[in-house]
Amino acid sequence: MGVSAPPIQPSPPDILKESGQREVFCGLTSIVWLHRRMPDAFFLVVGSRTCAHLIQSAAGVMIFAEPRFGTAILGERDLAGLADANEELDRLVKDLLERRPEIRTLFLVGSCPSEVIKLDLAKAAERLNTQLLGRVRVLNYSGSGIETTFTQGEDNALLAMLPLLPSSDEEQLLIVGTLADAVEDRFRLIFERLGITTVRSLPPRRSTDLPPVGKGTRVLLAQPFLSATARALQHRGATLLSAPYPFGVEGSRDWMAAAATAFGVPTERFNAVLDPLVERGRRALEPHRQVLAGKRLFLLPDSQMEIPLARFLSRECGMELVEVGTPYLDRQLMAADLALLPPATQLSEGQDVDLQLERVRAARPDLVLCGLGLANPLEAEGIATKWSIELVFSPIHGCDQAGELAELFARPLRRRALLQLS
């Protein structure tokens, strides 16, 4: 096959490992995009008022009248006896499902408090499944802050769905990771043009439309934070394709090339389909590249998308990488992106936020990618920032989106150039 996959180089040697205070959301946050992806699912966090407040603060106050997520807030009585807590949970789920007859899948989402008191949500799900007689499927996973960071919640949610996936050795391409519907449609269209006709997605748009999995399944990860799901799919016989993540023109092209290679798409056909997209994507990128080129970027650990984004911003936008932080490093899942980073890129894993901010101050980068808690304080110190949370809510995947993705990073710099306030 002539479609070139990126050469795998030895990964950069120096990794700064830190284990101090983290400034990262917990896995519950992923409910915010998962519930939009699967509108027939409900996410019930079993946790505390803190958990409810976190989702509310991350999701935006009341975007929905009755959102498809909620928190079963544990009270003192629930803490006193687990028997009571289980009974209460059953009652609450019954009430909820009566009010929301359209719900097909209910996710019981574990939190720090539910895990610390050892409330067994797997058992609860089993119990409720029996009681509900298959009317609604009840699954459970952990989104707790002691087990998961931010985007890892999606990994756990998908992992919980895996046992329900039927087995089939049918040849198919399985895209794993939440994509915006419009982006997903684009990818399907392109794969169809390449002659890859059976393309399925996890998570699906309807929670009950579960894709099969088996020997003929080639998995292409759309998101870089799905370690456990990727491994579990391999256990079910699927092949994991190694590729950079589909951010930017190059990343998206290589990502699709990995699928094309796996499905034996002739090079000429691949080039015929992709070349115009690549060319158009580069054109869209160009004005933003001009803003970003030569600018120094510091990425704080947050969404786990930092490494692929750093790869895109350095290779396609010409940014200089000061430090690339990641909450945790999965070398296998990041292999292709790591290989494309400039040699000797400073990586850091984990966090000690005060020390890291000192490094930011010392380096005076032109732009910092960070969470909402840090953005304004850094701006107030005169350092331009880009909020990482926007990246998990915005459609940023694919050649067609490369311009928009670059624009997200260029905007803060453009804005600074525009403002004349003194």
Next chain:
Amino acid sequence: MELTLWTYEGPPHVGAMRIATSMEGVHYVLHAPQGDTYADLLFTMIERRGLRPPVTYTTFQARDLGGDTAELVQRSIRQAVERFQPEALLVGESCTAELIQDQPGALAGGMNLGVPMVNLELPAYSKKENWGAAETFYQLVRTLLKAQLPAPGTPKPSPSRWRDEGRRPRVNLLGPSLLGFRCRDDVLEITRLLAEHGIDVAVVAPLGSRPADLERIPTADANVCLYPEVAGPVCSWLERSFGTPVVRTVPIGIGATAAFLRELHGVLDLALPADLQSLEGQPSEAERRSRLPWYSRSVDSTYLTGKRVFIFADATHAIAAARIASKELGFQVVGLGSYSREQAREVRAAAAELGLEALITDDYLVVEKAMGEAAAELVLGTQMERHSAKRLGLPCAVISAPLHVQDVPARYSPQMGWEGANVIFDSWVHPLMMGLEEHLIGMFRHDFEFVDGHRSHLGDGAPAAAGTGEPEAAGTAAAGPAADPVPAPGTTTAADAVREALESLWTADGEAELAKIPFFVRGKVRKNTEAFARERGLARIDAEALYDAKAHFSR
């Protein structure tokens, strides 16, 4: 266990953060998992703070739980004290840490830190944010004033102590904090108001104060309890232990501002100025200083008479709003409630005065239902009610926390004092149709140039198109970025089905009659008529049914 979709208040440790972040020189070590750091964005985004909250989180993980989390707590405390050199330290835990019982406060107590330390025990499974704020403020003040406590039996300081000491009287303003509603401007307004009456402000706290300022609290002749939600317990304690009198009237609105000034003059043994004595025929200070009294009497405001107003907020702002609405604007209060359980008694009393039963709940769906049933024409509430009102097509003004970034305006916009009354007049009347305008639109609505629905000044108060659980283009709580680029598919709910069933009841002549009704009341007439039809079990809604309903609802 209680199902919560959206909440009015965060957990109690967020209340503690509000105190720590409002102050300077205070640091809070919070034993909590990493996800709890989300709370920082409440301050950096909603309040647009340019500083990180002074909070160190231990961010323990599951793998730490097997080992020594107590050691982690101690390390975090030691590092925080070294790094931030606070003048006072708060040590506490969030919901999860409460369960693992490391008792960080006790650990800190044994560490010999050389700074005043408050061990915060805030029960996360029974209490909420405002309680946490009040408790933290109280514990902090108590700790810092321990050395100054008068011996039991010491006589109370005389209220006119200032006169004997040959100085102006001075008071403390207690309660203003970050994430409170318009506290920043209220402090300024009340400070000015007091200055005009020859009264100085000794300490404002917690907002903008340092631990050393709290130590000066006993030097004041009285404490003004500006926000009982935060300062209630501390004011009572100061009264009990230092004998400092408390001014409890919250000066929001004309009547309350005047009452506040009278109470203050009484407490400080100051002569009441003539224009506060409510003498017949004499212009009062209120008339002189605020435009609300005249604006409310002017003819345009005639049209405000009896407007049906639904109020739901924290206790302080709900009670004040009810009084202003009924006494100062001539509205009819058709619903009054609060999520502040700690002040439920006061809210109930205020409701009873208006012949209402107070709604005390933290379930926003219950509030939304009550709002609809009350057939309100204006909603005064929190951000939650703003959203509910939008769905119901009702105009709304936000009067209380919980906040959105837009509730922290750049311009000066207090709620308290004379200027506060002006701000309130504008912001409550603004979402409504202006009086004369309502009249003119009625006259000209058959004009071919008249476009139904034209009233751009209504802004977000304009009736929503469909009005059921449709997503609206709102962003994150914090700052409203375009966080919703992918429209969520609407789900067909039971409520939609009911709505469709009702809509099919309308006959052609019923619809035609409805169309003749001015658009700004049409939605309400439609709803009332449908409610009436449902109640009577009518098979169809024709013109007659519409007029029957109109007669039924006319009050």
